[in-house]
Amino acid sequence: MKKIVKQDQDVIKQHNKLMILDIIKKQRPISRAEITKITGMSATSIGRFVSELCEEGVIRETELTSSGVGRKAIMLDIEPGAIYTIGVDIEKKRISFGIMDFSESIIVYHRIDYQAQKANPEETADLICREIRGLIERQGIPYEKVIGVGIGVPGVIDYENGVVQLSTTFGWKGVAFADLIERELRIKTVIDNDLKVKILSEYLYGSAKGSNKTALIGIGTGIGSALIINGEVFRGGSNSAGELGHTTLDPNGNLCECGKRGCLQTYIDENSLILEARRVTDISDVRQVFAAARNDERWAKEIVSRTALYIGITINNIVCMYNPDTVILSGDLVENFREIVDLVDQHSEQVIWEPFKGKFKVIPSELRGDAIVMGAGALAMQHFAPLAGSWT
Ligand SMILES: [Zn+2]
Structure with missing residues (x-):
């Protein structure tokens, strides 16, 4: 019996210690007094846990001038080199x-x-x-x-x-x-x-910081999406939520590599742009399409504009389904050819359903390659x- 009680105490102690570490990590730098206030634990307990964490090399003391009073206060910060x-x-x-x-x-x-x-x-x-x-x-x-x-x-x-x-x-x-x-x-x-x-990265460090509900669309050699709600990545039943590329846009459309017709990716992925362009000219790289569009060549402008239209439609579909406050556009196609974001914006008046207009923002990925x-x-x-x- 005694042993069980002892184990319970250890578990609680460990839990409290990790909670304090978590508070220091999220609100660093922070003073012992502030941690006492947040946790409602006694100053003695906080002091003990803090010394243990210091000894273990997980946190460290830093000296900072506290605001207003101008008095030096010892603050606690995590030790970046701990792990x-x-x-x-x-x-x-x-x-x-x-x-x-x-x-x-x-x-x-x-x-x-x-x-x-x-x-x-x-x-x-x-x-x-x-x-x-x-x-x-x-x-x-x-x-x-x-x-x-x-x-x-x-x-x-x-x-x-x-x-x-x-x-x-x-x-x-x-x-x-x-x-x-x-x-x-x-x-x-x-x-x-x-x-x-x-999307986890954009939520923690990038464009989706502070957002409650963000959708991310990735457009490049393939098409996909992801959703994060209050910091939790939405996974679906088998972690496959967001496989947008093979959603059907037109059952009589272009044949897709998956064997079906009219999948979204046959309209907006890089390969589909190249295939379209080859009806007019012999190219092998999507960069050539954008270069020609910048050069005012009609066929290229047409392809880029159509791609932007379909991206706009995709945004509308996602917004209708999930009602996010932020939509991040990412992937090679968006990151290498930023002009497409402006074009998507121009199409939005036409493609976004009225009740959602002005209710969310569309932004390009901030962190890009990293x-x-x-x-x-x-x-x-x-x-x-x-x-x-x-x-x-
Ligand atoms: Zn497909």
Whole structure:
């Protein structure tokens, strides 16, 4: 009986300690008095927990002048070097890495050109592990301080089991990718769909900061979307919510790679723009379409304008379904050709349903290329930080 009581006390103690750490992390820098006020715990208990966290190297004292009074007050802040996570973004033609410290800053970025679709998943996992090891070593970070790896992968991801169910981009099917990384590195690993990682990032650090309900549309070589509600990524039944690319726009439309007709992606992805353009001229890259449009060539302006119209329609559909306060446009097509955002705006009068006009804002992605690395680092932090290090 006594033993159970003792265990309960330990659990409560641990819970309170993590809660204090959480308060310091979110409201840093903060004084002991403020923490006492927020928690309603005694100053003695707070003092004890704070000393323990200091001793464990998780937080530190900083001296700051408190506002108004001008008196120096000892403030508490987290120790950025207490723990680290690694964020990884696997794209079609490159892999990007970042080391995130406990203050959630990326302290170093690293990018390599690599085409995962030309290798098998094991080779790609091996390469990622090698690069991560090298990165940790070059930064001089003690290996055991790296508590998690987060990876964004384009495709349908079984997020709970760390399995890539289907990635048409890389030709992967049923790949237990998190396991491959975890076994090799001996660091806990979480994987998620790239756009879900991206929206988490925009919510924590970018355009969606402070928004209650944000939708993100990714337009590039494929089309997808993600939704975050009060900080929680909406996942749907099997983490596939937001697979917009194969929603049907016209049952008699263009034939899609999936075998159906008239899927959204056959109207607005990069490949569809190139196919359209080839009816007029011999091109191989979407950049040529935009260059011709800037050059006032009629066929190119027509294609770009039609793409903007369909993006506008997509925004309308999403807004009608979810009523978000913010819609973020992201992906190569939007990030490389910003003029399309203005065109989408011009079409909005025509395509947005009246009750929603002026009720939400459309903004281009703020974090652009770094969003997934940051979001993946944050995802690993959210997953593994409370369990990590000496304070477990
Ligand atoms: Zn399709």
